[in-house]
Amino acid sequence: GAARPRVTFLGTGYLGATYAICYAELGYEVLGFDVDADKIAKLNSGEVPIHEPGLDELLRRNLAAGRLRFSTDIAETADFGDVHFICVGTPQRADGMGADLSYVEASVTGLAQHLTRKSLIVGKSTVPVGTAEWVEQLVGKHTPSDLGVEVAWSPEFLQEGFAVDDVLRPNRIVVGVKSEWANGMLYAAHKGVFDLAATEDREVPLVVTDFATAELVKVAANAFLATKISFINAMAEVCEAAGGDVTQLARAIGYDPRIGNRFLQAGLGFGGACLPKDIRAFQARAQELGAGEALRFLHEVDLINLRRRTRVLQLSADLLGRRSGPAGPDFSGTRIAVLGATFKPNTDDVRDAPALAVAGLLHKAGADVHVYDPQGAENARRAMPELNYETSMADAVTGADLVCVLTEWADFRNADPVALGELAAGRRVVDGRNCLDATLWTQAGWDYRGMGRP
Numbered sequence: 001g002a003a004r005p006r007v008t009f010l011g012t013g014y015l016g017a018t019y020a021i022c023y024a025e026l027g028y029e030v031l032g033f034d035v036d037a038d039k040i041a042k043l044n045s046g047e048v049p050i051h052e053p054g055l056d057e058l059l060r061r062n063l064a065a066g067r068l069r070f071s072t073d074i075a076e077t078a079d080f081g082d083v084h085f086i087c088v089g090t091p092q093r094a095d096g097m098g099a100d101l102s103y104v105e106a107s108v109t110g111l112a113q114h115l116t117r118k119s120l121i122v123g124k125s126t127v128p129v130g131t132a133e134w135v136e137q138l139v140g141k142h143t144p145s146d147l148g149v150e151v152a153w154s155p156e157f158l159q160e161g162f163a164v165d166d167v168l169r170p171n172r173i174v175v176g177v178k179s180e181w182a183n184g185m186l187y188a189a190h191k192g193v194f195d196l197a198a199t200e201d202r203e204v205p206l207v208v209t210d211f212a213t214a215e216l217v218k219v220a221a222n223a224f225l226a227t228k229i230s231f232i233n234a235m236a237e238v239c240e241a242a243g244g245d246v247t248q249l250a251r252a253i254g255y256d257p258r259i260g261n262r263f264l265q266a267g268l269g270f271g272g273a274c275l276p277k278d279i280r281a282f283q284a285r286a287q288e289l290g291a292g293e294a295l296r297f298l299h300e301v302d303l304i305n306l307r308r309r310t311r312v313l314q315l316s317a318d319l320l321g322r323r324s325g326p327a328g329p330d331f332s333g334t335r336i337a338v339l340g341a342t343f344k345p346n347t348d349d350v351r352d353a354p355a356l357a358v359a360g361l362l363h364k365a366g367a368d369v370h371v372y373d374p375q376g377a378e379n380a381r382r383a384m385p386e387l388n389y390e391t392s393m394a395d396a397v398t399g400a401d402l403v404c405v406l407t408e409w410a411d412f413r414n415a416d417p418v419a420l421g422e423l424a425a426g427r428r429v430v431d432g433r434n435c436l437d438a439t440l441w442t443q444a445g446w447d448y449r450g451m452g453r454p
C-alpha cells in the first residue's frame, strides 16, 4: 500500500544505481531497470559499475536481503512498481548546448506502454524546464486514460564521492506535483528518508511545488555553485594581475556567513558530468523561452572557468622558460608529470575533467606527458589514449622537467617534496589546485607556482 510503495529506478547509471541501492537500504522493495544487459548482470551479481564509497557493501547486503533486484524487462518493471523514478542520462546534444532527451523519451514511452494499473512516474534526471509537462503528455498518449497514471518531478542533488549519504541524508527534498494523490505517493516514497532523519534527531526540509519550479531548482542550484567557483577564479585572475593571494582573500571573505567559506577554492575550475553541461543547457533553454538575457552571465562563468586551463599552460611555459607563439607555448622536448586526471578527488570520473583537458593541451603543444591518477587512469586512458599513464606518482615524476598537480588527491597533498625532488629532472611545480604547502615545496628547492598567488 501507500505506506511503503514498491519503487523502480529506470536507468542504472550513476544516479539510478545509487538510488536503487540506497532505497533498498531504507527498507523499500526495489527493482532497477536498464536496457544494458551487462550492467544488469553485474549489479545482480553484486558488482557496482561505478566507483562510489560504501555502495558495494550496501548492494551486496540488500541483494542478499531480497529487497533489491535488477532487470532488463520493462514489462516486469512496469508491473513491479507503484512509483517509478526516471534516472536516465540527459547528455549535452551533439549539435549544440541543449540537453538530449532521447533516453527520457525512450524510457517513459517503454514504461507507459506496459503499465496496467495506476502508478506514479517521477522524473529525477536533470532536464530543461518544461520536460515534466511533456512527459505527462507522453504518458497520456501511451496509457489508457482510465488507468489514471500520474507524473511528478523530484530533482536530486548528489555529489560524487558523497552520493550514498546524499540519498540517505539529503539536505532537502523537492517535489513538483499536480495532485494530492501524487503528493501522498511521493511522501510515502520519501518516508524512509524522513524516518531515518527522525532517529538521528535531524529534520529534512520538504519543498512541495509545481513542475516548473521543481525542474528549475536543480539547474539553479548548479548554476549558483558554478558561479561561486568562477567568482573566486575571477578574483584569482585579478590577484594574478595585482600581486594578491586569492587563498587568503577567499578565507577572509568566507568568514562572512552571508558568503560562506565553501566552494571558494580557486584553481583549475569546475568539471564533471553536471556543472559544465548543466549551465550550458540552462542557457540554451532560457534562450528558447525568451529569457536568454537573464542567464547571459553564465556564458561568462563558463569562459572564466575555461581560462583557468590556459593559465596552467602559461605558468608551465614561464617555469620552463618557453616563449609563447601565436598558437600558445611550445613544449616540445620537455617531459611533464601530470598528477591527477579526474575532475575532483575520490572518484574515477574523468568526464569534462579540467585535469585531463590540460594534460591533452600539454601533449598537443609537444610535451611528453606522463599522467598518474590514483583511481582515474583506466577511464582517462579510454578518453585520451595518446598520453602515457604511470602506476605511481614516483614513476610519473621520474625524469620530469615540470610537475603539474591538477587534482587535489590526498596522496599529492601529503607527498614528500624532498623525495620527489630527487626523482625529477627539474624542480618546477605548478599547483593547479592550490593544494600543496608552498613553503615546504620551496624549502625543498622547488620553483613553485600556484593559482592566483604571487
Ligand code: UDX
Binding pocket: 156, 157, 158, 159, 160, 161, 222, 225, 229, 262, 263, 264, 265, 266, 267, 268, 269, 270, 271, 272, 273, 274, 275, 343, 344
Ligand atoms: C555537483 C553538485 O555539487 C551536485 O549538487 C549536483 O547534483 C551535481 O554536480 P559533483 O559534480 O559531484 O556535484 O562535484 P562537486 O563536488 O560539486 O565539484 C564540481 C567541480 O567543481 C569539481 O571539478 C571541483 O574540483 C570544482 N570545485 C569545487 C572547485 O574548483 N572549487 C570549489 O571550491 C569547489
